[in-house]
Amino acid sequence: MPLPPAAPRKPLHTRRVTCQGYERADGLWDIEGHITDEKHYAFDNEWRGTIQPGQFLHEMWVRLTVDDTLTVRAVEVATDNAPFAHCPAILPNFQRLVGLRIAAGWTSAVKQRLGRTEGCTHLVELLGPVATTAFQTLAPVLSARRRGGAGGPPPVLNTCHVMASDGPVVQRWYPEHYTGPSEEKPEDDGLA
Structure with a gap:
């Protein structure tokens, strides 16, 4: 706006x-x-x-x-x-x-x-x-x-609040570098 x-x-x-x-x-x-x-x-x-x-x-x-x-x-x-x-x-x-x-x-x-x-x-x-x-x-x-290729942390990691290693964007885009709380997935009971 x-x-x-x-x-x-x-x-x-x-x-x-x-x-x-x-x-x-x-x-x-x-x-x-x-x-x-x-x-x-x-x-x-x-x-x-x-x-x-x-x-x-x-x-x-x-x-x-x-x-x-x-x-x-x-x-x-x-x-x-x-x-x-x-x-x-x-x-x-x-x-x-x-x-x-x-x-x-x-x-x-x-x-x-x-x-x-x-x-x-x-x-x-x-x-x-x-x-x-x-x-x-x-x-x-x-x-x-x-x-x-070789891996390593993305250069944007922890450069702003959106790219915080414990935030939802990093969790989605760079899950291997996510440091926040893990979300436990419900167990698959085979009924779905």
């Missing part, structure tokens, strides 16, 4: 975040994020002159190449539009993500490497949805591979 109707208003700012996941031919995965900020009015910028509606104040990209363990193997970043001429100067710092694993503590680890003056606020923010997209991209494929 959508939000209820809003009070009369006018648009001032639009931020768009788009993320896509790709399976590569070499067995790795590319996860790309794109962030844009647009004002719905013209304003002056010291570096770029007047920025018109429809022109992006911010337009930035990130590509993380990860392996099956969600470990970052390569990073590409780009700044197409920014409010200051020297914004792109920080882009080399994003190589600090190489070797980092997308897992619990990801956000904290990213901020340790790229927080405050060590990174770009917009690209660091974009890494959150990129990480989620990585998980959403890999989890179903890797889970299907496990079901057809």
Whole structure:
């Protein structure tokens, strides 16, 4: 159900975040994020002159190449539009993500490497949805591979309340990993 109707208003700012996941031919995965900020009015910028509606104040990209363990193997970043001429100067710092694993503590680890003056606020923010997209991209494929092969817990196990190991979804989809109470089935008395 959508939000209820809003009070009369006018648009001032639009931020768009788009993320896509790709399976590569070499067995790795590319996860790309794109962030844009647009004002719905013209304003002056010291570096770029007047920025018109429809022109992006911010337009930035990130590509993380990860392996099956969600470990970052390569990073590409780009700044197409920014409010200051020297914004792109920080882009080399994003190589600090190489070797980092997308897992619990990801956000904290990213901020340790790229927080405050060590990174770009917009690209660091974009890494959150990129990480989620990585998980959403890999989890179903890797889970299907496990079901057809070696086993092991599904990557979604215990990642949210729906995927709790003692919950009904895990009991139905991954019964071998279910940890909740067992339901005793009535004995077959042969009368059915």
